[in-house]
Amino acid sequence: MDLNDELMQYIVGCIFPKYEKYYSHGMTHINSVITNMMMLADYYGLDKNMAYTIASYHDIGLNIDRENHEKESAKILKNDSKLKKFFTEPQIGTMAEAVEDHRGSRKEKPRNIYGECLSDSDRDFDVSILAKRQLATSLKNYPQLETFEDHFERCYEYICRRINKSGVFNLWTSNPILIERRDKFQKEYLNKNYARSIYKKEWDRISNDGTKEKIINYYEDY
Numbered sequence: 058m059d060l061n062d063e064l065m066q067y068i069v070g071c072i073f074p075k076y077e078k079y080y081s082h083g084m085t086h087i088n089s090v091i092t093n094m095m096m097l098a099d100y101y102g103l104d105k106n107m108a109y110t111i112a113s114y115h116d117i118g119l120n121i122d123r124e125n126h127e128k129e130s131a132k133i134l135k136n137d138s139k140l141k142k143f144f145t146e147p148q149i150g151t152m153a154e155a156v157e158d159h160r161g162s163r164k165e166k167p168r169n170i171y172g173e174c175l176s177d178s179d180r181d182f183d184v185s186i187l188a189k190r191q192l193a194t195s196l197k198n199y200p201q202l203e204t205f206e207d208h209f210e211r212c213y214e215y216i217c218r219r220i221n222k223s224g225v226f227n228l229w230t231s232n233p234i235l236i237e238r239r240d241k242f243q244k245e246y247l248n249k250n251y252a253r254s255i256y257k258k259e260w261d262r263i264s265n266d267g268t269k270e271k272i273i274n275y276y277e278d279y
């Protein structure tokens with residue numbers, strides 16, 4: 058089944074522009090989540106329109122309330138009357154639940170398969186991408202931290218909390234492509250000196266090219 062043209066046009070025209078002033082959660086991130094999500098939708102035989110929609114809406118509530126952005130994003134999806142043209146009430150309920158359950162810090166399994174796939178699609182199993190997104194989030198939310206070392210230690214500790222009881226970075230689904238990506242990432246990331254060197258490179262870049270100031274003063278996502 059292909060994506061509904063009208064739905065896609067609506068999302069591209071009216072939802073994507075809302076990510077314009079987001080940095081860590083801008084369109085590069087959203088497009089990467091969409092790509093992963095469509096791969097998982099294919100693998101698990103899920104509804105492609107639902108998969109595309111939840112990936113597109115999942116971080117939209119970030120400028121409202123970071124700590125509860127998953128709930129704000131779910132609310133925006135649920136209250137979007139335009140979506141009623143494309144989905145049934147139960148489908149909208151399933152999608153809202155999935156968006157609400159996407160956080161990587163969440164310890165309980167998402168309530169439905171769409172939520173499991175969305176959460177796994179949202180993971181950055183790439184040290185450079187993670188460094189870029191996480192340092193920005195850290196600068197925005199922890200202005201009291203002064204040095205690179207302070208930010209790096211906080212970031213590193215935060216991500217390591219996602220290692221589950223089996224000793225691996227948690228995944229809810231078992232798609233072989235994501236597992237392979239996770240395993241490669243895990244090997245690199247747990248070499249802390251290597252991870253630090255990648256974060257430091259990114260830190261120096263954003264300190265020297267004005268991006269750091271822009272993250273703090275211009276971008277709206279946290």
Ligand SMILES: [Fe+2]
Pocket residue numbers: 115116126159160
């Ligand atoms: Fe998120």
Ligand SMILES: [Fe+2]
Pocket residue numbers: 082086090115116179
């Ligand atoms: Fe996200």
